Amino acid sequence: MELQVEDTIQWLEKSNEKIQQNKDYLTALDQAIGDSDHGINMSRGFQEVVNQVKSKQYDTVSDVLKDTAMTLMSKVGGASGPLFGTAFLRFSMRVKGIDPISQDAFTKGMEDALAGIIQRGKAATGEKTMVDVWSPVVDYFKGTTIVQADEVAQTAKKAMEQTKEITATKGRASYFKEKSIGHIDPGAASSFYIFEALSEVIKGEG
């Protein structure tokens, strides 16, 4: 795989489409174990991201990702804003000066993004958060010589569905502890849409 500026913008557009389509679903997930605004916040934030990156000319993938980070942190709000914002900011910093993004550079960016989420959210795997989707996806990138688009989406999907079985100990859902079992974590679900969008972009480029 290789990611250019146009691919990155396409990735964000596809992520936005999926989040807009599933806005009510994300909010419903959050209603079960949170404060029922995840879909609203994420759809507002990603729409702004798309408006932003389509209105400007970019020379580097890093700059696209940096603008994405700044927009998400200022427009999403709540806890998701800084968490997704940190992920894209760290990714952007890691791939600065590299264009286009090779699979190797992408993997390193993902690793830093995950490290940022873990640090910011003070969460580890197995705590029913977005980390439970990001972590296996990062592992997949690290352990694969040639990334297969379908496997990216499948890895993310499986990981998202597994968050159903976890008791929440971090984030707002931890307040609902046992009640959280049986519900997919909203942040895990929106992370899945982002990786599903990525897999479509990878597929599209052949």
Add this chain to the structure above:
Amino acid sequence: MKKIINDPNQVVQDMIEGMIAAYPNELKQISGTTAITRSEAPVQGKVGLVSGGGSGHEPAHAGYVGKGMLDAAVLGEVFTSPTPDQIYEAIKAVDGGNGVFLIIKNYTGDVLNFEMAMELAEADGIQVDKVIVNDDVAVEDSSFTIGRRGIAGTVLVHKIVGAKAEHGATLEEVKTVAEKAAGNIRSIGMALTPCTVPAAGKPSFQLAEDEMEIGIGIHGEAGIERKPITTADEIASELTEKILADMNLNNNEEVAIMVNGLGATPEMELYIINKKVNQLLTEKGIQIYKTFVGEYMTALEMTGCSVTLLKLDDELKELLNAKSEAPAFRN
């Protein structure tokens, strides 16, 4: 909903403009943000102090911006943390070359957003450090928090840290005193009636006519117990006992008391509470050094109060007594 507002979505902006109009020589808004700084910011050579959080807790936090207290307050939407870009602008605006210190109430959103802003500022080469205040002894985790919540005690941390920074302390010294103050503070609140977030339009919870809730949070988050309302003396006793159970206070140790109204409690009732708190502490041989009664950290129009105790030593006493010119904390 019955409120004196123009548009539920404009309350924060309208309030900021009103505040600046009231204190044109003392305060200014950072353009394009909902952050307020002292008019003389940045003060060269002084550690800059930034706090903030959701709106609806007035006079917290913008009322505590002024000489002797904060350099800036960042105002979020009602009961919602401000975003990192706004906090980052405030940090830059108050950086006088000796670093910036953040005072954060312990709510998940506030901590995430302030820490992210801290990282952005550090990437710019600004030295930033922080203290997280979690003075509420009521509940360990809540719908807004991991760990204890930060409530009215935060105002006394503003006061103490503000005085320290004003005296020319380094970032490290500011942090040391902030951690001491935060470690010595305990609070707990109670409510009789709920409050309504303007954009929501209806109360966030219900209490029956004869019911009160002990340990409630400043956003109406659940506390410890709902039960029939009792007398002020019984309420004051329960709140004080819950604080003392969590605090190591020996005979003859000195404290400051804060009896704080949550927005719609008559001052008369706050003094009635204070009478009993004072009596209980005196009976236990605890020395009352200073008392604050009034509205310091509100929850919109919630009826109720909180009690805060701050254990003092010589340094904290001196800082608590130092001059403050902040609009909501003249000393």
